[in-house]
Amino acid sequence: MIDFRYHVVSIVAIFLALAVGIVLGTTLLQEPAVKSAQEISAQLTKTKDELRVQIDQLQGREAGNDAFVTSVTPKLVAGELTGQRVLLVEAPGSSTTFREAEQQVLEEAGAEVSGRVTLTEKFFDPDRSGVLDGLVNQLKPVDMVFPSTATVWDKAGALLASTLLTTDQAQAGTPNAATAAVISGFEAGGLVSTDGDPAKRAMLAVMFAPEKAYEGEQAETQLGALVSVADRLDAAGKGAVLTGSAANTAVTGGAVSALRDDGDVAKRVSTVDTVDMPTGRVVVVYALREQLSGRAGQYGIGKGASATQPALPTTTPSPTQSGS
Structure with missing residues (x-):
């Protein structure tokens, strides 16, 4: 007949096995998991930096375009x-x-x-x-x-x-x-x-x-x-x-x-x-x-716009007069 001490030893053995498994699993998986996380973090940082560069470039281009249009606006609308x-x-x-x-x-x-x-x-x-x-x-x-x-x-x-x-x-x-x-x-x-x-x-x-x-x-x-x-x-x-x-x-x-x-x-x-x-x-x-x-x-550029601007009026060039 299986006595009480046998049950206690069996239970202890089970928990020891679980503990050893957890320790071994954590040790074996720790390095790949950390490496994978580091790689993902590095890629995200690279992507963020690339996007920041693109945003800075677009903002620079927009500011340049706006400055140019503002400077020539009087000529564009004159009369x-x-x-x-x-x-x-x-x-x-x-x-x-x-x-x-x-x-x-x-x-x-x-x-x-x-x-x-x-x-x-x-x-x-x-x-x-x-x-x-x-x-x-x-x-x-x-x-x-x-x-x-x-x-x-x-x-x-x-x-x-x-x-x-x-x-x-x-x-x-x-x-x-x-x-x-x-x-x-x-x-x-x-x-x-x-x-x-x-x-x-x-x-x-x-x-x-x-x-x-x-x-x-x-x-x-x-x-x-x-x-x-x-x-x-x-x-x-x-x-x-x-x-x-x-x-x-x-x-x-x-x-x-x-x-x-x-x-x-x-x-x-x-x-x-x-x-x-x-x-x-x-x-x-x-x-x-x-x-x-x-x-x-x-x-404009939003929903429902048919064009960015009206068609510019066309002027018919006057015929060139030949010299006598």
Whole structure:
């Protein structure tokens, strides 16, 4: 019969065998495992260093390209918008830096910036749409009739645009009779603020999109409102461009993408998604020039862009006269 001591010895022997196995296994596997880890670490470090070099090179090239384009911008845009008045419209959350840079390029192109209108968060707040609608009905001229399908922002955009823009070159630079009342009414309601002299009507408009995408349950309504305003700016003058950065097209809720996704509006209103780059500011000028000719396009490097810039106008060379 197997006694208790035999069980104890057997159990001890089993644990000794396990202990010896663990020690031997750890000793035998330690060197290959460590070597493999060291090799992986070295490869990752090499890859990181190579990527850092590539990033530095790309950043250097981008800085060089930007510096070059900035230096030649006055020549690239010279005379493109001579005699044109341009209204600047800032959506809430748009970049002041981009707007200031674009304004400089517009002036280098010969345009006169009539002024700036900044739309506030209240203007696009769906919860305040009733207040906005009431104000529009109060301020609009008696002969202004809206389609039955018009949204609140269709109406508000049409009223603002009709007071700040014109399609008639003879009226450019002159105020609409209703302008003062409309602007003061919207300012009193905290819906807009102005700078410069936007009351003296322009023929073209550049609208700056919010840098951050709209989010939440009301995002779709707010995007639709912004697109409506851009469309009404285009209709009231000789053309409009909505501009922002390419990042605005890469996420859901971006205003530039929303306009591009609206097939009807995209046929009329141009977009440029590179206003954060010197090249994009030149493209905005070219897009406005194209708008004056009755065409529109979606330009940049982001989603929905059809080209980086409008086709450059071609000039037919005059026939060479032979000497007598």
